[in-house]
Amino acid sequence: MTRSPVHTAGSTPAVLLAVALMSTLVFSGQSARATHGIPSGGGGGIVYVHWPAFSWGQQVTMVDRTYPWPVTTATSNWDRSDALIDSGLVHYHWWECSHAVNCTIINEINDPNAAWIGATGLSWNAAGHLNQNTVIYLNNYYVPAGCGGETAANCRRHTACQEIGHALGLDHQTGPSCMDDTDFSKLTPEYQNSGHDDHDQLHTAYDHGYHG
Numbered sequence: 748m749t750r751s752p753v754h755t756a757g758s759t760p761a762v763l764l765a766v767a768l769m770s771t772l773v774f775s776g777q778s779a780r781a782t783h784g785i786p787s788g789g790g791g792g793i794v795y796v797h798w799p800a801f802s803w804g805q806q807v808t809m810v811d812r813t814y815p816w817p818v819t820t821a822t823s824n825w826d827r828s829d830a831l832i833d834s835g836l837v838h839y840h841w842w843e844c845s846h847a848v849n850c851t852i853i854n855e856i857n858d859p860n861a862a863w864i865g866a867t868g869l870s871w872n873a874a875g876h877l878n879q880n881t882v883i884y885l886n887n888y889y890v891p892a893g894c895g896g897e898t899a900a901n902c903r904r905h906t907a908c909q910e911i912g913h914a915l916g917l918d919h920q921t922g923p924s925c926m927d928d929t930d931f932s933k934l935t936p937e938y939q940n941s942g943h944d945d946h947d948q949l950h951t952a953y954d955h956g957y958h959g
Contacts, residue, residue: 783920784948787875794875795952796916798849808838808845809911813855816885817900821907824940825915836953837915851914853883853907861886864893865906867913883910897934904939916952917945 784795798807811818819839826837844850865885870878885906894902908925920926924942 783918783926783944784952785869785916785918787871787873795948796869796871796875796877797952798915799874799876801848806838806846806849807836807915808840808850809914810840810842810844810850810852812842813853813885815887815903816853816855816907817904818853818907818911820904821911824908825911837911848879850879851881851883851911853885853910855885855887857887859888861888864889864902865910867910869913869916877916881914883914885910894934901934901939905934908939908941912941912945915949917948920944 787794787796809818809822822837822839838845861884863886865883867881867883869881872878885903890906891897891899891902894905897905905925909919909928912926917926919928921929922942922944923937924945925939926941926945927938
């Protein structure tokens, strides 16, 4: 996993979060933690970035513009926990947004020059609310070679799950979760899905988003 700043424009910071290639990974040996939300950088204590709530509720739509990637499965995985405040927070939609707001476009590319398998671009305002230009790119070129010999199915499942986690406001962590990128030899089912720590962190971020 690599995280690098893209740009900062006024009060709107932006980052690019990516599933790095196997050759660039370093195992840290840290334990799993539920503090891997992305802090907004605003005042008044830590506010983790999250999607805002509207009068019709708090929904985030993952707009799938891919073919071989398991976006449907990964979306359902992130929506399976009551830690996400509202039932049905994360929605799947093919090609176009179902609402004018709170949408993440998921594209596939085939780029040998990108040193990553998946990448998510985020930006947010001073309140920590994610902006409407959040986008995910899933790179077919490095599947499955970039996942250290894992099968294409496991590689795609892990990557799609992780990038959707980023789009919801999570950074990487180390532990049994798709948000862990430290060792691609561990792509067992628990590393292809979100973990308890991920949902605990989302609860922290989205409880603020729901009540404030």
